[in-house]
Amino acid sequence: MLDQIVFLAAVTILGVFEQAYFSLQVIAARRKYHVQPPSISGPPEFERIFRAQANCSEYFPLFLASLWVAGLFFNQVLAACCGLLYLYARYLYFAGFAESSKGRLGPMYLNAGILWAMAGLSSVGILNFLLLHYLKVNILRGIGQLFGL
Amino acid sequence: MLDQIVFLAAVTILGVFEQAYFSLQVIAARRKYHVQPPSISGPPEFERIFRAQANCSEYFPLFLASLWVAGLFFNQVLAACCGLLYLYARYLYFAGFAESSKGRLGPMYLNAGILWAMAGLSSVGILNFLLLHYLKVNILRGIGQLFGL
């Protein structure tokens, strides 16, 4: 059974390390710009790094949920590849936002696109499972046959 | 095995879409009230929408954890129904908070109640499993017999 989730688990732990890295960047920025907790206001350079990390944290549960549902109900390897791409786009987002407010925009759209894709795969996977399980209809195979696969 | 989690997965992905909707509302509010990232201060209308989304995000992992544990250890369908109710109450909370600070209160209590219920079901389910597995005692059946079920 574990072989059906091992790549999802690997991407999950990679994501945990990435979030830990973002947190360490915020701690470094607090020291560099002399912003003592509990304050979260400071020079724009600090606030951008702080917001970048907060935004990545906020989306992390959405990312994990989509990754696992897509992996379990659609395809593990495809979900794990989307997950790797998402984590890479998150890195670009963090680095871009730390640079300038505008720098976050490109990676932000990329992140959103990958997340929508994973949520879409999840939805198709769940729908296919429900139809197959309760109505004995396999839409994924049907779509494949349409394209001669 | 997937049939034991398919409704939990469906509610999870619905929750992901709801959180994505809340995020889009914050982006729209940033444009409407001219609050550029990384700033999170602005007119009360903006701050209410921002806080509503932040609060929903903060509770999302607690919601998912309770949903899945209740679904796996108590009853999948009951947990999924609680989950749907929770997501509906979250929508009311977001809409109410966007309207006024007071408008969040009713749905907030509803949300909290459902979350406590799911955490309670989870606790009973885990306790029952541990007793059944290690002491061969089935408290859920015992309670059912007390009520003549």
Next chain:
Amino acid sequence: MLDQIVFLAAVTILGVFEQAYFSLQVIAARRKYHVQPPSISGPPEFERIFRAQANCSEYFPLFLASLWVAGLFFNQVLAACCGLLYLYARYLYFAGFAESSKGRLGPMYLNAGILWAMAGLSSVGILNFLLLHYLKVNILRGIGQLFGL
């Protein structure tokens, strides 16, 4: 199958209750220091409690992810024990931060250490599983033999 996750589920729900307790502390602090939502600024006493809760919330998904992957791929009981220790250290962190900014430091390092340990166990467990599954090499048994276990 549930017996392979029951302790992870129990620690997860305990964590949900702990987070709920932190949230109730913030609500109490909002009343005590008269900070009406959506505002998040107030006297330092309020801001410390608010930041303590926000920080615990932010790390909660990282904690759950590491707990479950370590429990599934390394060892459930060891992961659950690390999880209990983490939740205890989080309590110390919250209480310490509510007291003073300095008071959060000791527990913060403890928390970070336990989280790194769980992420490390997860990584070793996944690596071992991949090697065993695809290359038929068991590194964990090899390390045990090195130490004569």
